[in-house]
Amino acid sequence: MKKKAIVALVLLLSGSVVLCADTDAQDAHNLVEAAVNYYRGKASIATVDMTIHRPGWERTMTMKAWTKGQKDSIFIIIAPPKDRGNGTLKRGQEMWIYNPKVNRVIKLPPSMMSQAWMGSDFSNNDLAKSDSIIADYTHKITENETHDGKKVYVVKSMPKPEAPVVWGMQKLRIREDHVFLSQAFYDEDFELVKIMTGHHIQMLGGKLFPKVWKMQKADVKDEYTLLNYKELAFKQDLPDRLFTLSSLKASRR
């Protein structure tokens, strides 16, 4: 009950920011930050099905994910049995992966950061730099749309001149209640490279949340990755010991 009250309070507070929003950059920044905080929460525990779809095949795995704040997260695969125990730990911008078959923790070197994460359409960088949208970009609200009777802000995010990001632009669509609808990545010619969209918005873990996320590359058809949230709970806090190498290794439980 207390939790719900706090969520409501947060919603109210950030909502009020949005209500008086004009196209001012500061407000756009606040909007994006609020949206990121909204979907990340203070801490969360989730069970997610990840489906990697390719023209010739499709593969689904189930993983458990814990996140805390904007920096720390840990993902452990729990099904299928073949992949069980594989895990990824992220702290700040660093990532480690663990493979139970060889009982080895590998710290991802820079050379692997731009490679696909577990064969999906997400790159390791997408995960490691997930907070870069707040730190490395300047935002501007360019349009308003409506979605399910709610107002949707289209935010154009341009990277700061010296920010170490590869994208030329990102376009975010954020609903007035801070639900992310889509995040599109553009190259420096402003051509779409890939886009992540949220679908089936419903109550999850006490807030409205897109149950299904889809990441799709723009130049190939019929190749995408789906994240389907089966369970999601937002927490006030999670213990730090959860986000350690030993917890990554001990994941075979």
Added chain:
Amino acid sequence: MNFRLGWRNIWRNPRRTLVIMSAVIIGIWSMIFLGALMRGITDQMVRNGIATLTGHIQVHHKDYRNDPVIENSITEPEAVEATLNDILPPGSRWTPRVRVNAIASNARHSSGITLVGVEPRREDKISFVAQAITQGRFLKPVDKNGIVVGKALADKFETKLGRKLVLMSQDTKREIASRAFRIVGIFRAEMEATEKQFVFITMSAAQQMLELKKGISEISIILSDYQEVDQVTVALRTALSATDYEVQSWQELLPMVTAILKMYDGFIFLWFLVVFIAMGFGLVNTTLMAVFERIREFGLLKALGMKPWWIIKGVLIESFFLLILGMAIGNSLGFLSIFVLPSTGIDLSSLAEGMEFAGMSRVIFPIIESKDVITANLVVFVLGLLVSVYPAVKAARFTPVEAMAHT
């Protein structure tokens, strides 16, 4: 007298003489021409190697060559620099560099590259890159975010001047360092592999990005006279303590090139031998035929009291004329065909991909080395006379009776 006789003898059958002479000519020509081509290839290979960031001598942290990671950097370059100033002969140039493996990426592509941090003012006198810029410009010392990339890399990344490239590598604290750069220049190199491998940023930018402070990875030295390389290397080795630094000459830095140079030396000599053997059989055959045709003549000479040794001398003089004539024409043809080659060299760009494995360049300029020319001529002349001894001895052995019986 003997010489006039020999000269007239070889022109008794002009067609046969011309045929065997053309064999000698082609043999000599191919030895000289192909020898020059191969020398051209190896010379370019050495030049490429030295210009592609090697230099004549390099100084590294002692473990850098085994494990070129950021931890194996020279952390206090001042000490080395002072030693260099003392020891290097006047006219030498040198430059420090930061060189680490990194990942370059843009929105659509990423690839492993070698990040080279250079001091623009000093680098342009030492390696190829400053002269090889085809678009844009080379780095300036103030370029905090400028980067120079190769044409092949730019094409692969579908990028161009003014676009962004993000470099990622590991810094001295073993954390991931990344930084955005803008392409200010595009260079072309002799080899596509070079274009794809190296990207250049300023040294200060590299040191900042990697948290190296004033550390550097290597010092590359170019001497004014490359023959001094060995001597200067030894001098540097004694001056810089072996527990901290490693000093190496280009022969050690480019073992592949050194090995290929040696291989080509052997290869050229083998080629000479092969050509000679083919030619030698022709020579023996022709001379033998000429001898058998004149059995009665030799028999008569013998009957008149000619000493066998004189007959041998006579036949050898005939071979001598054949060889000398063939060599003279072959040599001049060889030199001629090298000199009439367009000054642009032989362009092998269409085969470039296949040739690159050994560090060959796209264009070959033949180089005549006196060593090769002398070897070729000596081989043909000495061995040519040597194989002619067999028919000559044969001619000297005919007895007058045998010769008269022969019809």
